[in-house]
Amino acid sequence: MIDTQEAVMEAVPRRGDAAVEVRDLRKEFVSRDRKKGRFGKRTRVALDGVTFSLERGETVAILGQNGSGKSTLVRLLSTLLLPDGGSARILGHDVVAEHRAVRRVVNRVSVEASFFKKMSAAENLSYAARYYGMTSKQTREKIPEILGRVGFPRDRRDEPMENLSRGMQQKVALARALLTSPVVLLLDEPTTGLDPRSKLEVQDFIREIRTSHDSTILLCTHDLGEAEILAERVGILDRGRLLALEPADELKQRYGCGTLEEAFFKATGREFEAEEDEDDDREVMA
């Protein structure tokens, strides 16, 4: 009997490779600029020479405000964007040239839970698992098990997603990501917009993934507390540039601050909560 897992062989890590290796990564977006005339264009740099690496099993948080390039970074690593310069490798596989190998080992959870809302949690998980080669025999037991692990009520599995709360939907999103046993998990503001209780539950589950799963986690967030409690290292991404990436304590030490918020302020020269009025940029850079 042929195991579909053999299909994953192509994506096995190469000896000595970091889980994620990003070198001088650059991404620009060109948008129309009416101020420059009918055919006027402007270029916005979303990522500007970003370099970092993640070891296997490590959890790293990237802090940044809206429009800082966090989502662009996640989408590049998810093979949804083509970089304009530099490179990104996951388990040694280039995200552009070997995108199929990368896709087998990566999954993500984004700020929006993103489901077919008329379909139930079980249906959404079921078809999504097929895309990763999982047969109905494999998912029959695994879907109830994983929904149970994220604390999803058994009696609501067949309810349309649109009837569920945001917190509940986000738990299903985590379950969907874990169902495929990703080696690298990309979390793009997974707790944004959740009520405090749901937020804590999702954070607890991320902690559980860290201990029980052999996943490498890249957590992009603008929640400083979340970054500090969940990640071994914290990075500061500002206007597309990665200003620092080190353990939270060292980051605070480096900037001579008592809190991560102060360190962020010193690194970027801006208040963390201050939202930039850059809706136009966000439209292309988010």
Next chain:
Amino acid sequence: MRALMGTMRAELVGAGGVVERNAYLTKRYIWWDVAWFVWTVANTLTIVFIAKGIEATGGTLDVNETMTTLLIGAVVWAYLGILFEFLMETVAWERWEGTIEYTFMAPLSRAMHLAGQGVFAIMYGLLRATFLFVICAFLFFDLVIPDANYVAALAVLMVASVSFIGIGMMMSVLPLISPEKGTQLGFVAQGTLLVVSGVYYPVEVLPGWMQAIATISPATYALDGIREAILEGQGLTAMWDELWPLMIIGVVSIPLGLWVFSRGEQYAKKHGKLKRSG
């Protein structure tokens, strides 16, 4: 070899996942589909009634044959509409629901992703086309078609569907390039394809340049073949003249459709359009 077989199996399971997803969605939106089907029936009736109208205003024609000819055109139009709609939704619906990024970052190859979408579209389209034909032909008009070879008609439609799917793949890239207007452009393509293919009239009545385009349209051969099968009772052997062009167009259109889609996907990845908000 075993790894290759494993990959192929995973791909087939993935394509099955696309079919499964569409089945769930059809189940969840079934009453909307029924409403849409009522519209399709009404639309078809307005076209088929034209034959009766001509007779009533003094025109001389074989009403039964003309009505059947018009009905076949309307059913093929509706069938093509379903195929294109499903393929266009490959991108458009996913973008609307916000699942587009998850689908496009999955390890399923684009060929099998689109194949899964095409297979479901054909199954669902055939079911609707059959209901539409039966309801209009026998419930509303009591058409007399004693020689009809339905198996041959179905076979021609199946062969033509390969080409339709190929063209649909090319069309489905439009919402990827233009999230706002891409879907509407698909309807333009559908109408253009049928107008040159003799959907309600013989191709011979068209201007020369349109007749030239008709020779490369799979709908031309599909409509001819289905009409021959239903009106004249022709079998597949007698319809070779329609079948071989359909096969050639099918062989060309599928890889061409995949190529066009992959170019569109590259464009979307370059310009950041592969996301929910466009």
